[in-house]
Amino acid sequence: MSHPTEGRDPATLDQYKLAAEMADRVSARRGNANTYFVSLQSALVAVLGFLTAGASAPDRWVLVAVCSAGLVTATTWYLLLRSYRDLNRAKYEVICRIEAQLPHQVFSDEWISLKRDPVKWWRPRYAELGTVERVVPLAFAGLNVALGYYIGWG
Template structure:
């Protein structure tokens, strides 16, 4: 009997470690998003100050950074999915499964939108702004020639 109690405690400790690791990944993901947001705002500020042909290089760099940002978002989604799959498999051996229950509730809610979908809106918005700025600069410079 004591062995099963020890096993359950060990399993619960492993579950807690996995949850802590998932929270750590989410914090790193938030920090990564904040860095990319700050970098893109700095690019937009630099372009708005110069607003000439030289800005095209900065805008292309901005588009590249946004693509890297979207790749990072995808990687963090894959990492989180793997972590929560492990958490869910451990929860099957525990008396309750709070993460699995929460996810089922959210999946059934029509108001819930996946965080990754929401995260992707920002880099896409910046890409659209960069492309619009590239077109505006080219049109302005070509009409003044």
Template sequence: MAEISNSLWNDDITASHYREETAPYQAAVFEQYKLCVEMADRVSARRNLANTFFLTLNSGLVAFLGAWLSQPQRRGLSVLLLLAGLLVLLAICVAWWFTVRSYQQLNDGKWKVIGALEERLPTRAFSAAEWKALDEGQDWRVYLPLTHVERWVPLIFAGTYLLGFAALAL
């Protein structure tokens, strides 16, 4: 956290324009803090939108393949065509998994900055108090981080595809 604090604070601005105890300085810090919290919230909203996109894409492709394969004239598909469909679906799952991971990393960085900003505010509502109230994510019955669940979804889809396509190939 010290490394983030060192890169967060602009010593030139503090020394030449404000004194840390002054109301304008505190107001500027608080405005930047509010902006950072808002941006972290927007990242979460974009992450939800990305998850919806991948879920819709997977559902649409599976529905299309199911409808296509249910037609009698297409039941004797070549293994090569089935393999191509499987590879496309698995590639989508891999992209989904990496997207969730990327959003998690981005949010982790944003919350570290928010924590560093809270060092100059009267309370540390998010970085310390809320995290403590959630048992720091150590007990899943108190708090199960959403990213832990999100990262399993593409893996479950991929496993289901592998099983389903193996059953079709038999």
């Protein structure tokens, strides 16, 4: 009985392993970026709370500036997440092309299985992490706009 990788170029398997590892590293960096931006956004909201709770409130433009910094940060976070998504999409396209030369297509088959059902928000279904996680910076952006408006002109 022959081994499934017998007669195949060992460099192909090595490239596949490297590509999968690099895709995993991008995902880990994305997770670290999310942690950083959630911490930063939380700190900005805490600063607003601290500044407005004091006996003498600072100039409203200082508060609006903090909200503006939060909006810029949320926008940067959103754009960074889009960039990570595009980078990972390209990496997985390469992985899937390499898999075509291997006996099993683990990533390709997994993706086909996950995407089998159409998107219907009223019932459980796999939601891509990139889609779900991009809602968080948008929520913080909305919060910063609302706070800035309330503080500055409300």
